[in-house]
Amino acid sequence: MNTPRPDHLEQRLRRDAERIAVSADEHFSQRVSNQLNPPHVSTRPPVNRLSWWAWGIAAPAALAVAVLLLQNPAVQPGPQPAALAGLDVNLDKALAQREHDLRRELQKVRSDLNRVESMLGLGGKAFSK
Amino acid sequence: MTQQQERDLINRAQAGSVSAFEAIVQHYQNRLLRFLMLRGWQQADAEDAAQTAFVRAWQNLSGYQSKWRFSTWLYSIALRCAAEHRSLPVGNTELDGISLELDPCLSEQLRNNLWSVARQQLTAPAFQALWLHYAEGFSGKEVAHIMQRNSVWVRVTLHRARQQLQKIFTPDSTGPTIESVEQHEHTTP
Numbered sequence: 001m002n003t004p005r006p007d008h009l010e011q012r013l014r015r016d017a018e019r020i021a022v023s024a025d026e027h028f029s030q031r032v033s034n035q036l037n038p039p040h041v042s043t044r045p046p047v048n049r050l051s052w053w054a055w056g057i058a059a060p061a062a063l064a065v066a067v068l069l070l071q072n073p074a075v076q077p078g079p080q081p082a083a084l085a086g087l088d089v090n091l092d093k094a095l096a097q098r099e100h101d102l103r104r105e106l107q108k109v110r111s112d113l114n115r116v117e118s119m120l121g122l123g124g125k126a127f128s129k
Numbered sequence: 130m131t132q133q134q135e136r137d138l139i140n141r142a143q144a145g146s147v148s149a150f151e152a153i154v155q156h157y158q159n160r161l162l163r164f165l166m167l168r169g170w171q172q173a174d175a176e177d178a179a180q181t182a183f184v185r186a187w188q189n190l191s192g193y194q195s196k197w198r199f200s201t202w203l204y205s206i207a208l209r210c211a212a213e214h215r216s217l218p219v220g221n222t223e224l225d226g227i228s229l230e231l232d233p234c235l236s237e238q239l240r241n242n243l244w245s246v247a248r249q250q251l252t253a254p255a256f257q258a259l260w261l262h263y264a265e266g267f268s269g270k271e272v273a274h275i276m277q278r279n280s281v282w283v284r285v286t287l288h289r290a291r292q293q294l295q296k297i298f299t300p301d302s303t304g305p306t307i308e309s310v311e312q313h314e315h316t317t318p
Contacts, residue, residue: 028162
């Protein structure tokens with residue numbers, strides 16, 4: 001019977017770890033490119049770059065989009081049939097609630113950033129943009 | 130990155146260079162994420178813990194001594210951060226993550242991979258020591274330092290882990306599968 005040698009096992013452990021590393025790196029890179037706007041990447045300070053996941057860049061962006069949508073006349077409700085009037089009210093309520101939620105989320109992100117700034121002793125400079 | 134390049138970056142970062150530390154972070158962040166996620170963490174949790182580790186490394190950079198490799202120092206910080214993140218002692222065997230579900234992105238990568246068998250067969254600290262040694266290339270002493278254990282524990286643990294995997298490992302196969310492991314478990318008293 002062909003008994004496997006220990007060095008075969010060690011080689012296999014190293015090779016399989018390499019396989020995991022390669023595909024995990026691809027996954028991470030894909031995720032970063034999906035979430036970041038590349039031109040901003042090279043100009044951010046490192047604390048910003050290493051914290052993109054934690055500081056929820058998506059939250060302020062989503063808030064900005066929501067506010068723009070609310071302010072855009074193209075999406076303001078025009079004259080509607082009477083049957084849809086209630087729907088408008090519900091939609092307004094839902095949008096107001098969403099805006100409120102996003103503002104709270106933004107507030108939380110800002111407070112997190114302030115906390116990290118003070119931890120790093122950056123005095124509010126790193127995340128001021 | 131060569132050792133000299135890393136040494137230069139560390140010196141510059143210790144002198145206050147944020148861009149040098151940025152390069153260090155970029156070099157290590159994926160490795161740290163993989164390491165944490167293989168403990169059974171979801172990606173978002175692993176990212177949080179990795180970030181805490183980098184922030185703490187930055188804060189304590191002046192205290193880093195070249196007695197250990199920088200990676201050894203960083204991984205020991207990361208492991209402590211990970212333990213704090215879950216309020217668990219370092220090397221906890223019951224809830225250290227191995228029994229938890231893997232992040233989907235890693236599940237796919239571990240298909241037909243010897244490390245998936247290792248995750249199933251070994252205790253969490255044994256798996257961790259094995260990974261640090263064979264996948265990350267740390268020496269026994271370095272693994273001991275990272276895991277806050279002694280060198281004898283690491284040697285014995287690695288030896289037993291290898292023995293355990295040896296029983297089910299066949300070098301010419303495309304890789305051990307979940308089925309082959311289960312079959313092995315049924316045939317072993």
